[in-house]
Amino acid sequence: MNFVARKRRILVDTGFTEYEMGLYSNDLQMYTTPPEIKITLREFEEQALERVKVYRIIEQTSAKGITKLSEEWRKAILDEIKAQGLKTFVKVFTGTGLGKTEADYEGRRRDHITHFICRLTYSRTEELRRWFMTQEMDLFRLRWHYLSSEGRQAFLKSNNLSYTSISEEEMSRLLTLSNGLVDSTKEYYKVPFTEVFDLISRRRIFLHKGFGYITSQDIISVIATQFRSFMSKQMMLCSNLYSRIIEDERLKAILGNLNTVYTGKNYTVGSGNAHEIDIKQLGTIARRAFPPCMLSLYSTLTNQNHLKHFGRLQLILFLKGIGVKMEDALYLYRSEFTKKMEPDKFDKEHSYNIRHSYGKEGKRTNYTPYACMKVINLNGGGAGETHGCPFKTFEANQLNKFLADNISNPEPGEVREIIDLAKNKHYQICCTKYFQTKNPGVKLNSIIEHPNQYFELSYSDRNSTSKTEDKKSVASS
RNA sequence: GGCGGC
DNA sequence: GCCGCCAACATA
Ligand code: SF4
Numbered sequence: 001m002n003f004v005a006r007k008r009r010i011l012v013d014t015g016f017t018e019y020e021m022g023l024y025s026n027d028l029q030m031y032t033t034p035p036e037i038k039i040t041l042r043e044f045e046e047q048a049l050e051r052v053k054v055y056r057i058i059e060q061t062s063a064k065g066i067t068k069l070s071e072e073w074r075k076a077i078l079d080e081i082k083a084q085g086l087k088t089f090v091k092v093f094t095g096t097g098l099g100k101t102e103a104d105y106e107g108r109r110r111d112h113i114t115h116f117i118c119r120l121t122y123s124r125t126e127e128l129r130r131w132f133m134t135q136e137m138d139l140f141r142l143r144w145h146y147l148s149s150e151g152r153q154a155f156l157k158s159n160n161l162s163y164t165s166i167s168e169e170e171m172s173r174l175l176t177l178s179n180g181l182v183d184s185t186k187e188y189y190k191v192p193f194t195e196v197f198d199l200i201s202r203r204r205i206f207l208h209k210g211f212g213y214i215t216s217q218d219i220i221s222v223i224a225t226q227f228r229s230f231m232s233k234q235m236m237l238c239s240n241l242y243s244r245i246i247e248d249e250r251l252k253a254i255l256g257n258l259n260t261v262y263t264g265k266n267y268t269v270g271s272g273n274a275h276e277i278d279i280k281q282l283g284t285i286a287r288r289a290f291p292p293c294m295l296s297l298y299s300t301l302t303n304q305n306h307l308k309h310f311g312r313l314q315l316i317l318f319l320k321g322i323g324v325k326m327e328d329a330l331y332l333y334r335s336e337f338t339k340k341m342e343p344d345k346f347d348k349e350h351s352y353n354i355r356h357s358y359g360k361e362g363k364r365t366n367y368t369p370y371a372c373m374k375v376i377n378l379n380g381g382g383a384g385e386t387h388g389c390p391f392k393t394f395e396a397n398q399l400n401k402f403l404a405d406n407i408s409n410p411e412p413g414e415v416r417e418i419i420d421l422a423k424n425k426h427y428q429i430c431c432t433k434y435f436q437t438k439n440p441g442v443k444l445n446s447i448i449e450h451p452n453q454y455f456e457l458s459y460s461d462r463n464s465t466s467k468t469e470d471k472k473s474v475a476s477s
Numbered sequence: 478g479g480c481g482g483c
Numbered sequence: 484g485c486c487g488c489c490a491a492c493a494t495a
Contacts, residue, residue, distance in 0.1 A: 125492065256494065309478040313490080352487075362488050 016105050024108040026151060027095030028143050030159050030227055031234075035113045044117065045254045050086050051114035052258060055135040057081055062138065063447065065426050074142055093143050097151015119231075120245070121255045123238035127373070128259060133231060140227055144220045149187070152216070161226065163189040163219060174206070174213060181206040187216040195222055273456050274323035279332060282324070291431060291454035292390040292402065293375050294318050300386040301332075305339040310378055311387040312350070314370055316357045321369035321452040322459075326358040371450045372428050391422040391430045407437055 016024070023033065037044065057080045066073045081090055092107035115136075122132035147155065156163055166174070166188050174182045181204060182188065196212040199205055199221055206213045214222060246252050277285065286298045297315040301307050307315065312333070319329050333354060337346050352361060359366035370378075372389065380388025390402060399422060403415050414437050421430035431454070432447045439458050448454050 127492085259492090313478090348486085353489090356488070357490090365489090365491070367489095367491065 016109075020109070021105070024105050024112070025098065026155050026158060027092050027097050027099070027104070027108060028140070028147055028151070028155050029108070029112065030230060031112065031115050031119070032159070032230075035109070035116055037113060039113070041250060041254065044113075045257070047110055047114050048117040048121075048254075048258055050089065051118050053084055053086065054081060054089055054139065055118075055132070057084070058135050058138050058142075059131075063426060063429055065421065065424065065429060067424070068138065069141055069145075074145065077142065093139070094146045095143075095151075096146060096148040098148075098154060117255075118258070119235065120238050120242055121258045123235045123242050124259065129232075129235045129239070130377075131373070133228065133235070136231065137224060137228060141220055141224055144223070149216070152219075156223075161223065163191045163214075163222070165189055165216075166213070174208070177208060178206040178213070182213060183215075188213045189216065189219045190214075191219070191222055195225070198225065273452070274321075275459065277322060277324045277328070279324065279328035282332065285459070287406070289455050289458040291448070291451045292406075292434065293388065294451055294455075295406070296390050296402070297386050301336050305336045305341075306384075308385050308387070310380065311385060312353070313357065314375060314378065314387045316354055317367055317369040318451055318455075320358055322455050326355065326360065329358070330354050369450070369452050372431070372448060375451065376427050389427050389431075391427040391434075392425070394422075396423075403434075407434075410437060 023029075039047075057077055061073060061076045061080065062068050064076075066076055078090060078094065081093070088107050088110055091103065092111050095104065095107070118132065122128045144152070153165060155161075171182075171184065171188070174188070175184055190211045191214050193200075193207055193210055193212045196205060196214060199214065199218060200207075200212070203218070205218075246255065282298075283302065286295055290298060294315060297307060297311050300311070301315065316329055316333075319332075320326075324332075330351060333350060334343070334346055337350065355361045357367060375387075376389040376392055378388040379393070380386060381393040385393075390399065394402060396419070399419060400415075403410075403418060407415065414433075418430055418433050418437070421427075421433060428447050428449065432444065435448060435454060435458065436442075436444065442457055444457070
């Protein structure tokens with residue numbers, strides 16, 4: 001009777017229509033069609049929050065130093081998803097593709113719905129869109145790995161990706177034509193060569209009559225490119241939709257809640273953490289408590305007496321965030337710049353922008369200092385540029401020198417560890433490690449997510465450990 | 478640095 | 484050549 005009941009439930013009780021059965025025929029999809037949402041608001045919120053948890057797990061696992069897309073990476077992510085009790089997701093994420101049980105369909109529908117809710121909520125700003133896209137792309141590639149050969153074929157077909165897997169006889173022709181470039185032990189797909197440019201530049205790809213022949217391992221990179229470009233277009237449409245839909249009060253409460261969970265954003269620079277900064281001691285403070293990205297800007301400002309556009313911005317917003325008064329910031333920039341520039345030229349070219357950054361001109365917006373994500377994405381490596389995150393932009397020897405100059409008593413191997421983290425592109429972990437070697441007394445409960453957070457932590461540490469010095473100077477005066 | 482005005 | 488304006492989240 002169980003058997004009968006279950007069988008009926010597939011068709012009747014769960015209410016999967018024929019249309020939905022088609023829509024949810026595969027564990028992986030490109031989310032081209034919006035779902036019909038027939039669930040309660042409470043379920044809506046719960047399920048979407050679960051997907052956000054998945055995003056955070058992916059992000060944090062990648063940040064831990066585990067190389068993306070490796071076996072270890074997949075295992076770590078899935079284990080954590082299980083540990084947080086998100087079993088339904090594990091099933092659909094690791095599915096081989098074409099399962100037909102009720103649970104299969106249920107999982108895919110949940111995947112579908114939660115994806116669209118998140119797509120909507122994370123479409124709001126540029127920053128959120130970027131973050132959402134990278135998590136979704138990683139998730140997509142993770143899931144592709146578990147699809148069976150049949151599942152992959154079906155996926156390609158249902159998304160009109162005309163990459164056909166090649167036949168036996170075609171294969172034997174290719175073997176002779178390709179001069180050893182095609183390996184007979186692997187499975188190959190035929191792809192229009194216009195879609196494989198990025199792959200061609202990285203690997204040797206056999207091209208023939210307008211087609212590239214790609215292994216089944218490499219095909220994911222082609223698909224991912226398609227998926228990404230499709231998604232980024234969709235995100236733009238969503239951001240329009242968002243502004244209209246958000247007027248529903250009930251939805252507003254839920255959607256708002258969702259993206260506050262966005263990890264990079266939980267450090268907010270408020271008026272609460274503004275310090276009295278003595279501008280004449282800024283050099284000492286910088287060496288002691290500035291994060292590398294800001295210290296590096298500060299030193300080129302004072303050594304070269306010049307900063308390029310984004311460097312000026314990155315630094316000025318940071319300074320504003322730690323509590324430097326606008327007059328002091330203006331004074332600092334002017335006194336350095338005018339060592340190599342006529343004072344009136346400085347006034348014409350820069351003073352307005354500084355006031356504007358402090359919210360004193362035009363629209364009078366108090367712009368928020370850049371978070372690590374933003375700084376890292378600034379990519380400061382260019383000629384004469386010092387902005388961006390040093391762990392990303394510095395060449396190996398440059399980084400070596402920086403670390404030697406700024407870490408006074410390194411434990412053996414510590415510097416090596418920092419360099420390796422930087423090399424593996426784990427900039428924020430790297431920075432956290434750097435922070436810990438400079439401030440062994442401070443216990444961190446999270447990684448560095450914001451330059452101003454870095455400053456607060458190291459500055460307050462010095463304050464508390466040097467209370468005796470402060471008292472002394474008070475007493476002696 | 479970008480956009481815009483004269 | 485002069486100049487202004489903008490980089491951003493509405494949420495407690
Ligand atoms: S990780 Fe963040 S705080 Fe550290 S140097 Fe890079 S941008 Fe600055």
